Amino acid sequence: MQFEVSEEYIDNIQQLIEEHRDGELLQLLEEVHHADIAEIIDELELDQATYIIKLLDSTKTSEALMELEEDVRERILDNLSAKEIAEELENMDTDDAADIIAELSEERKQEVIGEIIDEEHAEHIVELLRYDENSAGGLMAKELVKVNENWSVTGCMTEMRAQAENVTRVHSIYVVDDRGKLKGRLSLKDLLTAPSKANISDVYIPKVDYVNVHTKGDEVARVMQKYDLEAIPVVDEMGRLVGRVTIDDIVDFIRDEAEKDYQMAAGISEDVEADDSILRLTRARLPWLILALLGGFVSVTVLGTFDAAMQEHAALFFFVPLIAAMAGNVGVQSSAIVLQGLANQSLSGSLFNRLIKEILLSLLNGAALALLLIVAGIFLLGFDFWFGLTVGISLISVIVIASLIGTFVPIILDKFGIDPAMATGPFITTSNDIFGILIYFTIAKLILGF
Amino acid sequence: MQFEVSEEYIDNIQQLIEEHRDGELLQLLEEVHHADIAEIIDELELDQATYIIKLLDSTKTSEALMELEEDVRERILDNLSAKEIAEELENMDTDDAADIIAELSEERKQEVIGEIIDEEHAEHIVELLRYDENSAGGLMAKELVKVNENWSVTGCMTEMRAQAENVTRVHSIYVVDDRGKLKGRLSLKDLLTAPSKANISDVYIPKVDYVNVHTKGDEVARVMQKYDLEAIPVVDEMGRLVGRVTIDDIVDFIRDEAEKDYQMAAGISEDVEADDSILRLTRARLPWLILALLGGFVSVTVLGTFDAAMQEHAALFFFVPLIAAMAGNVGVQSSAIVLQGLANQSLSGSLFNRLIKEILLSLLNGAALALLLIVAGIFLLGFDFWFGLTVGISLISVIVIASLIGTFVPIILDKFGIDPAMATGPFITTSNDIFGILIYFTIAKLILGF
Incomplete structure (x- = not known):
């Protein structure tokens, strides 16, 4: 069909x-x-x-x-x-x-x-x-069916039919008092089965989920999703019913937000599509690339300060992209997990516990990878022991630091009210590149001495 | 509240x-x-x-x-x-x-x-x-309200009330023939206003959106979202009504898919949360890191083959992380845009046109960045002209190649029926690291000679 x-x-x-x-x-x-x-x-x-x-x-x-x-x-x-x-x-x-x-x-x-x-x-x-x-105010529509608690069921039916004309889908009938304050809701079934002489106030359900006009869109989405709602009433600062948000708008909202987060993680700063113009795509992509280039300058400078190592330990430089890549990947993984936790409000426990956990996790991963690196290095690439130790310890240290940066930069940004999604993708990979290289050569200098 | x-x-x-x-x-x-x-x-x-x-x-x-x-x-x-x-x-x-x-x-x-x-x-x-x-079969519930086209409106009301007992929310009443084939739908309003002697076949709406039990979840989500549906009937291979999918399940599905894509892009291969156990988090993260480490070995080997350059052009090695980072970032941007296009089925036009566009786009971005790099390099870092030219041309080439890899690897995977989301994050950054370094030193060898 x-x-x-x-x-x-x-x-x-x-x-x-x-x-x-x-x-x-x-x-x-x-x-x-x-x-x-x-x-x-x-x-x-x-x-x-x-x-x-x-x-x-x-x-x-x-x-x-x-x-x-x-x-x-x-x-x-x-x-x-x-x-x-x-x-x-x-x-x-x-x-x-x-x-x-x-x-x-x-x-x-x-x-x-x-x-x-x-x-x-x-x-x-x-x-x-x-x-x-x-906000809920920006997402809501004014179209809804509302009745006054003091009306009779019969009077209400007439009024309701008139209102329903303008509303595509009636999810709930909202009940308000004389001042327009939201008091509860009614299902069509309740209304049909109520004795016609009854007043609305006798039959309505006083328990109703609602949001405020200023409630943020993602909070509206979370509530509607949690309680499986198809519509939610919106009240103003005085508790007056002013609109309702329907699930179809929330579906669009969720998808848009997910696309935005995904693009942000990939270093794309505007909502673009593959079929957009080259100019628009450039505007979305170039700023992040310039940031990465500036980060690249810093890494060039950092490497330059260690040029003394080039004479005796040239092979150190061959491992720079490996170290930088591991730092970048670990940082992106950590930040992605924390960002989703922040978005779902599912991060529990203290910061200290999270710190301990992240250190343990990255030590475990780092040790496994370092072991692999050292064994492969000694047997396949013919490292000497000290060189292998240098690269191995550096790898562990870089992974621990990168995972801490990836975890805590978003948390800190969030605490200061900055969108933590900023701290993902290019931002994390660029800063972890720099820190990774710095840590690597510092450790090399300590162990190998140059 | x-x-x-x-x-x-x-x-x-x-x-x-x-x-x-x-x-x-x-x-x-x-x-x-x-x-x-x-x-x-x-x-x-x-x-x-x-x-x-x-x-x-x-x-x-x-x-x-x-x-x-x-x-x-x-x-x-x-x-x-x-x-x-x-x-x-x-x-x-x-x-x-x-x-x-x-x-x-x-x-x-x-x-x-x-x-x-x-x-x-x-x-x-x-x-x-x-x-x-x-699939739609896996997402659907059996609970729904259906009536036979041959029933009378009155008989149908009785039957319907009994069925509605088991259904939380009646979105539509589905009409079937004697063999159970889906024929159309009815709104409660239509039923209430129809003359009681009429047959269902006189009053139902024969136009109804539906999906097949084997329709994929993302296609169900796309159709329901496009047509703003709150429920969609599901038919089997013989067109018989066997269930319905409701929007609350689709909302969960969309969110889960978005989380999976996001995690895949970040190099996390299982659905994990920040509060999961260290073991589970390791299982989700380590495989990608091992992949990145293996990629790192390749880049070490590639760099090792160019060690002759170290004597005269040591500074070339300082730019390795910059080149690798740019390749990685451009690749991730390109793949993210193409992946979203594939997911939304919004990629139009021929592959050839896309190739031309991607080359133009990356040449434009690459030229801007290379200019920035050369100017900054000559004035701040004291490059000589040939060295600046080498790095600049390499940067442009690497950006063009990286954006082509990022664009076409997902498209090719998709053509072969492999989930194109695999070709994102760590996979793209790792392979672009390697290609980037190879291109960079090849160009350097051509221009500077070593």
Whole structure:
């Protein structure tokens, strides 16, 4: 049943557009899901895409617009008038509409909001624009079904049906008091089986999970995931119900965050895709490479200070990339484990215990690797004993230090409120390269003397 | 409203357990959500945890067991009899029960299944055990609400109420024919507003997204995410409705996959957490480090073959870690971008175009970095021109080669059906170290001659 956007399909659509055969286009796309419309638009030229957006009904295109990559959407919106954009927004849920408006220039924003006919919708969007995009306020939609605790069950049914018109999926009915404060929730089943003369206050469930408008996105995701919620109500500073976050937005949020973390770990500082422009990819990659290059300069300088060793112990220099690579790998492993622990809030125990554990772990790993290195070195490469000892001890020391840096730099950054994901990938490998080389030659100097 | 598992709270519970004050324990934990019970259990000693599991009602503990880390759960289950485990399973949805049984030893499995009283439940679990855990069959539950297309709306309401008893959340009502083939779906609203004399076949929506039992987990996740589905029906090879996958399981799946990818990129080969045992962490980390060490041996050997350069051009060796680090960083960046493209199925265009683009991109980045390196080298470190040229040209070449390796190794692995995530992190950095050093000294030999 999977709909497939084939090349022939796109060719066909392009031809219909060229020949302005609107009737056939409308017929062809009538049954197509908006997410597939988005995929089709993604394959078209900009003017063809704009043509489709203008041709189709905005109930469909508004949803399709939401599914597009931000940069594609931006270019299409540039081709639409403020009035046309406003029409699309009228058909979107408030959270989606606010996300789109947030992407426009200040001037355009005003213009578009002015063109929205539904006053309440416009007000809701303006309200949502105030919140940080990574907070519950930024993730929530205003669309929800709420009833007053003082209403009767019968009165409530009528009111509820009217509200439900605007809500795609009713997960829960929220109960509020006269001041709009969240009091509890009701399931549709409860409402249907309640005696019709009862008041809402007699039948609602006073226990309800909720978050505050300022709750961070990852905390919202954690709570919804932990309690398997499909929607969570959002309250303001006074406890008033102001919106709800639904699971589909949280699924997108989780995926975006995971991609960001992954890219950060790989030294990519903007959200990019393989199909982005060379300029955009360069902007995302070059800063980290420059950082690594600067780190490289430091390692060159460090090595330069040990040039006295070159006469007698030239082979020391052959092991530099090995030592640096081990330091980098161990550091990245340690930081990845700690970062995930920080993200899942699953790090327990004291810092001291963690220190002891990390030292034991890295000593164990380091000793195993050093043994392998010494044995292979002596038997295969013909090391003399002191040289083997030097490289072996250096390897253990470098691994211990690298794993401590990898573990504690993220923890310390986190304590100071800095995103610990910064301390991963290139940052850790670069600093561990430098420390690794420094430790290696210092130990070599102590043992071999030069 | 967030429930907080504080130290005092745990102390209190531990004391109540020690003193066998069961009544108070039951009262204290009565209102606590099962996900929080899981968090409490996680903080307790094994025998205390077992005590709680045995004390509380299995409707609650069965859900809590599901939320635990696999290794904690395993130890608790070891303390329970087959009959006690079966009792827990009776209260779980079939998908959760199958996941738990899959973790038991073959012998125990048989024993536990034999103790399940509800025959149908047992049959369902056995059926689910047949599917790969990363397929729709492995992710689905048997619990769903289905109606026959030939039923009347009235008859259907009665039947449906009975089925809904076993289903936590009714997302959609699925419509099947006499042979059990999936025909379409119905919303509760449609059913409520349909004339009671109508047949289901008159009112159902024949358009329904579905997946096959063998559809891979990430494809299920992609479809549900694309179409914002909260549940998707699963059919067997004959198109018969056999289960459904719900969004909460997909949320867990997405997060697990993202963690696995992230760990793979960091050179961690098992799913571990910071709080796991040293042995388990070593098992996850050491294999990659051994790989990196072997790669290190190769780089030592490569460097050794260029020892003739040491007399006249000692400074060449100081730049080895810089070159290796740049190669590693560029390779990881390229592979991360390609891997995400492969995962999202968003890589479009021909391989040749990708090759041209990657070469242009890396030439641009490489030239910028080489310029920086040469200028800084000549003015700060006092390079002579030929030496600067050598390092600069090497840097550009190494960056181009590293980015090609990072881009195409994952693509090639993917073509051969191997998980392309293997080709990331330590694998890419290690091989790029070696190629980088080889290229660097080859170019140096050509320009400087030694």
